[in-house]
Amino acid sequence: MDAVTATATPPSAPLPPASRIASTSAAPRGAPTPRERVALLLGRGAREVARRLGRGGGTAIPGLVAGALAPRLVERLASQPGRGVVTVTGTNGKTTTTHLLAAIMRAGGIDPLTNPSGSNLERGVIAAYSGSVDGRGLLPQAADRAGLFEVDEAVLARLLPRLRPRLAVFLNLFRDQLDRYGEVDSVAEGWARALDAVDTPPTLVLNADDPTIAQLAEHARGGATVTFGVDDDAVALTHADHASDARFCTCGSRFTYAAIYMGHVGRWHCPSCGRTRATPDVSARRIVLREDGSSVEATIAGEAVTFELPLAGLYSVYNALAAIAAAHAIGIDAPTIASALAEAGPAFGRQERFEVAGRRVRLLLAKNPSGLNEVLRVLTVAAPPLTVLAMLNDGVQDGQDVSWIYDADLEMLAGTDATVVCSGDRADDLALRCSLAGVTPVAVIAHTERALDAALARTAPGARLDVVATYTAMMDVRAALARRAGVGAYWEAQP
Ligand SMILES: [Zn+2]
Numbered sequence: 289m290d291a292v293t294a295t296a297t298p299p300s301a302p303l304p305p306a307s308r309i310a311s312t313s314a315a316p317r318g319a320p321t322p323r324e325r326v327a328l329l330l331g332r333g334a335r336e337v338a339r340r341l342g343r344g345g346g347t348a349i350p351g352l353v354a355g356a357l358a359p360r361l362v363e364r365l366a367s368q369p370g371r372g373v374v375t376v377t378g379t380n381g382k383t384t385t386t387h388l389l390a391a392i393m394r395a396g397g398i399d400p401l402t403n404p405s406g407s408n409l410e411r412g413v414i415a416a417y418s419g420s421v422d423g424r425g426l427l428p429q430a431a432d433r434a435g436l437f438e439v440d441e442a443v444l445a446r447l448l449p450r451l452r453p454r455l456a457v458f459l460n461l462f463r464d465q466l467d468r469y470g471e472v473d474s475v476a477e478g479w480a481r482a483l484d485a486v487d488t489p490p491t492l493v494l495n496a497d498d499p500t501i502a503q504l505a506e507h508a509r510g511g512a513t514v515t516f517g518v519d520d521d522a523v524a525l526t527h528a529d530h531a532s533d534a535r536f537c538t539c540g541s542r543f544t545y546a547a548i549y550m551g552h553v554g555r556w557h558c559p560s561c562g563r564t565r566a567t568p569d570v571s572a573r574r575i576v577l578r579e580d581g582s583s584v585e586a587t588i589a590g591e592a593v594t595f596e597l598p599l600a601g602l603y604s605v606y607n608a609l610a611a612i613a614a615a616h617a618i619g620i621d622a623p624t625i626a627s628a629l630a631e632a633g634p635a636f637g638r639q640e641r642f643e644v645a646g647r648r649v650r651l652l653l654a655k656n657p658s659g660l661n662e663v664l665r666v667l668t669v670a671a672p673p674l675t676v677l678a679m680l681n682d683g684v685q686d687g688q689d690v691s692w693i694y695d696a697d698l699e700m701l702a703g704t705d706a707t708v709v710c711s712g713d714r715a716d717d718l719a720l721r722c723s724l725a726g727v728t729p730v731a732v733i734a735h736t737e738r739a740l741d742a743a744l745a746r747t748a749p750g751a752r753l754d755v756v757a758t759y760t761a762m763m764d765v766r767a768a769l770a771r772r773a774g775v776g777a778y779w780e781a782q783p
Contacts, residue, residue, distance in 0.1 A: 317367050317368050317370075317430065318363075318364045318365060318366070318367035318368040318426075319364075319424065319425065319426060320358075320361065320364050320365075320421075320424075320425030320426075321358075321364075323358055324358040324360075324361050324364060324425060325423070325424065325425040327358035327361060328358075328361070328417075328418045328421060328425050329423075331352075331414065331415070331418045332418050332419065334352075352411045361414055362410055362413060362414060362447070362450050362451065363450050363451075363452075364425075365413075365414065365417040365421070365425075365427075365435075366413075366435055366450065366451045366452060367452070368417075368426065368427045368430045368433075368435075369401060369427060369430055369433040369434050369435045370430050370431035370432060370433060371398055371431075371432065371433060371434035371454075371618075372434060372435070372453065372454030372455070373434065373435035373436075373437065373451050373452065373453040373454060373455075374389070374400075374434060374435065374436045374437070374453055374454065374455040374456075374457065374614060374618075375437055375438075375439045375444065375447070375448070375451060375453045375455075375456045375457065375490075376389065376436070376437070376438045376439065376457045376459070376610075376614075377438070377439045377440070377441050377444045377456070377457065377458060377459065377479075378441060378457075378458055378459025378460045378461060378495075378501070379441055379459070379460055379461055379462040379463075379464045379656065379658075379659075380459065380460055380462060380464075380603065380655075380656070380658065380659045380662075381459045381460065381603060381606060381607040381610070382438035382439075382459065383438055383635045383636065383637075383638060384599070384604065384607045384634070384635045384638050385438075385457065385459060385607040385608075385610045385611050386402060386403075386436060386437070386438040386635070387632065387634075387635035387636075387638075388607060388608055388611035388628075388629060388632050388635075389436060389457075389610075389611040389614050389615060390402050390436055391628045391629070391631065391632040392611055392612075392615040392620055392624070392625050392628040392629065392632075393434060393436065393615070393618070393620070394628070395620075395624050395625075395627065395628035395631075396615065396618070396620035396621075396624050396625075396628075397432070398432065398433070398434050398618070398620075399429065399432055399433045399434075400433070400434050400435070400436035401416055401417065401420055401427065401433055401434070401435050401436065402416060402435075402436040402437065403415065403416040403437055403438060410443065410447060412437075413435075413437050413439075413447075413451070416435075416437070417435075435451070437451070439451075441461065441464075441475055442475060444478075444479060444482070445475075445478035445479055445481065445482040446482075448479075448482040448483070448486055449482065449485065449486050449487075452486065452487070452488065452490075453490045454490055454491060455490055455491045455493060455614055455617055455618065456483075456490040456491070456492055456493065457493040457610055457613075457614050458479070458492065458493065458494050458495060458501045458504055459495055459498075459501070459606070459607070459610055460495055460498045460501060460551075460553060460606070461475060461476055461498060461500045461501060462533075462551055462656055462657075462658040462659070463533060463656060463657065463658070463692075463695075464655065464656040464687070472500065472533070473500075476500045476503075476504075479504060479507075480504060480506075480507045483504065483507040483508075483509070484507055484509070488511075489508060489509040489510060489511030490511060491511055491512045491513070491514065491617050492504060492505065492507075492508050492511065492512070492513045492514070493513075493514050493515075493516070493610060493613045493614045493617060494513055494514070494515050494516075495515070495516060495517065495553070495606065495610065496515040496516060496517035496565055496566060496567075496568040497517040497518060497549060497553045497554055497555065497556070497565060497568075497606075498552065498553045499535050499537070499543050499552070499556045499563075499565070500535060500552075502515070502556075502565060502566075503537075503538060503563070506538075512617065514569050514570070514613045514614075514616060514617045515566065515568040515569050515570070515613070516568050516569065516570040516571070516606075516609040516610055516612065516613040517565070517568035517570075517571055517572070517609070518549050518571070518572045518575065518602070518605070518606070518609075519555075519567070519568075519571050519572065519573050520572060520573060520574055520575050521547050522574075522575070523549060523575050523577065523602055524547040524548060524549055524554065525548045525549065525550070528545075528548055529550070529551065529658075529661050529697050532548070532551045532552050532658075533551070533552055534552075535552045535556075537558040537560065537561060537563055538563075539558060539560050539561035539563070540560070541558050541559060541560035541561065543556040543557065543558055544556070544557050544558075544559055545557070549602060550602060550603065550658060550661065550662055551658040551661075553606075568609075568613075569588070569589055569613065569616070570586060570587070570588050570589075570609055570612050570613040570616060571586060571587050572584050572585070572586045572605055572609055573585050573586060573587060575602070575605055577600070577601065577602060577605075577669055578600065578669065579600060579669055579670045579671065580598070580600055581596065581597055581598045581599060581600060582596075582597045582599070582600065582601070582602075582604065582605050583595075583596055583597075584596075584597060584605055584608070586609070586612070588612065588616055588622050588625075589616065591622065593622045593625075593626055594626070595608070595612075595625070595626040595629050595630065596629070596630045597629055597630075598630065598632070598633070598634075599634060599638075599639050600639060600666045600669065601662055601663070601665060601666040601669075602662065602665070603659070603662040604639070608629055611625075611629070612625055612629075636766075637651055637653050637762045637763070637766050638651075638652070638653055639651070639652060640766070642769040642770070642772070642773040642775065643773055644744065644769060644772045644773050645744050645772070646749045646750060647744055647747045647748075647749065647750070647751060647752070647753050648750070648751070648752040648753070649744075649752070649753045649754075649755060649769055649773075650752060650753070650754050650755065651755045651757070651762065651765065651766055651769065652666065652754060652755065652756045652757070653757060653758075653759065653762050654696075654756050654757070654758065655686065655687070655758050655759050656687075656692060657692050657693075657695035657696040660693070660696040660698075660756070661696055661697050661700075663756055664696070664697065664698065664700040664701065665700065667700075667701070667704075667706070667754055667756075668700055668701070668704060670752070670754075672704065672705055673705065673706075673707065673748070673751065674701075674704055674705070674706040674707070674754070675706070675707045675743060675746055675747045675751065675752070675753050675754065676701075676706055676707070676708045676709070676743075676753075676754050676755075676756060677709045677711060677739060677740065677743035677753060677754070677755045677756070677757075677765070678708055678709070678710050678711070678712075678718055678722070678729075678756050678757075679710075679711045679712035679715075679718075679736070679739070679755065679756065679757035679758065679761035679762070679764075679765060680693065680710075680711075680712040680713070680714040680715065680717060680718040680757075680758055680761065681712045681713045681714065681757075681758050681759070681760045681761040681764075682713055682714050683713075683759070683760040685759045685760055686758040686759050686760050686761070687758075690714050690717050690718075693717070693718060693721045694721065698721055698722055698725035698727065699725045699726060701722070701725065701726075701727045702725055702726035702727055703726070704727075706727060707730055707746050708722055708727055708728075708729045708730065709729060709730060709731045709732075709733065709739055709742050709743040709746065710722060710729045710731070710732045710733075710739075711732075711733055711734060711735070711736060711739030711740075711761070711765075712734065712736075712757070712758065712761045713734065713761075715732050715733065715734045715739075716732060716734075719732040730746060731743075731746075736761070736764045736765050736768055737768055740755075740765060740768055740769075743755070755769070
């Protein structure tokens with residue numbers, strides 16, 4: 289990518305004291321107790337066993353073991369990085385935003401300790417540390433390191449007082465797997481209560497366009513806030529999609545919108561109390577969405593910056609804006625941000641590309657109605673012919689109630705002449721949903737490898753196959769794609 293121009297200066301917005309390095313103590317910070325050191329060693333042993341048995345990357349097992357033996361380990365470990373802890377939360381985009389911010393941090397001279405496989409619960413945080421600490425349980429070169437963790441939206445309220453982040457990034461809040469999480473409002477209320485209770489308020493990085501997220505600014509308690517959003521009507525929807533929930537202001541009235549970018553995300557306004565979406569600190573003014581990436585003209589604290597993003601879709605632009613806003617809050621300059629974004633590849637299972645049997649395969653994760661709608665928009669940007677392997681599982685991590693596919697607008701594929709193969713544990717349900725949307729699948733094959741064969745056979749040599757999958761289906765098909773493409777297992781590919 290060579291179209292990166294950056295004219296912005298380092299952040300002019302004042303940073304709170306908490307965002308500055310304040311590591312002056314001579315004693316090791318957060319040194320674990322002997323019991324905690326043993327717990328870390330046992331956790332590390334468990335990871336090796338998991339890998340040798342081929343049970344995945346062992347990204348959660350060390351945390352499970354160590355966390356059970358030493359319940360205050362998270363607090364101890366999170367106090368070690370001299371640059372503090374950054375949390376990234378929201379329904380969609382956590383993994384990609386964390387991945388992009390990690391790339392920017394590295395370019396800015398900060399070595400992030402992160403949980404890159406999407407293992408985002410408490411045990412994932414411990415697992416990230418257990419692979420990096422020395423025999424005394426201390427993080428080497430801790431002064432120049434930051435903890436950078438994607439945190440599940442349902443557990444953030446519990447983890448916030450324990451991780452004590454200096455920077456907390458909030459992306460969006462959509463309906464997702466309601467059988468596990470309950471209503472979105474209760475999640476948002478939990479976040480607000482946790483922010484009200486934490487001893488040192490973090491700098492908040494907030495999506496100005498999601499009113500549920502933007503209202504968290506009222507819980508900043510004197511800490512800084514940096515907001516991001518889109519100001520380009522050319523990418524607005526002409527009508528609200530079906531995944532859009534009605535959103536209500538804390539005053540009780542329903543928001544109205546001057547523009548909707550996705551779901552309930554847009555330029556909102558409360559007609560009763562006057563709460564309104566403010567101009568974001570990091571704003572995307574002109575966005576060109578292409579089949580395989582995006583060009584964005586943005587402003588950062590009033591300064592113009594253009595960046596190229598090698599990821600498709602407006603949702604990827606939002607993830608990039610969140611990463612930019614967080615990097616800006618940390619003090620990384622715009623040219624460094626822009627070049628790091630242009631170089632950053634996709635995160636695990638999120639728009640990863642594989643070359644298989646002479647076909648270009650792109651893997652897209654979709655796990656809820658709003659996420660699937662954004663993926664469908666990416667597919668419909670592409671020039672025909674469109675070949676899609678669509679996979680629906682109903683595991684715990686996918687959400688066991690698959691009725692959510694009726695809230696997604698699969699009708700977007702109608703009239704595109706798409707060739708669709710349905711797969712996964714619930715292939716039949718997905719095929720029925722597609723047929724009702726006016727897209728009759730050419731094949732319905734539950735078995736992953738056989739479905740992949742069928743979809744590849746229907747993709748012309750040199751053409752692209754798009755694989756759209758829920759979480760556990762993505763893990764399955766990714767393993768098959770990685771093997772066929774000669775790419776290593778995911779725990780071998782970590783930076
Ligand atoms: Zn209101």
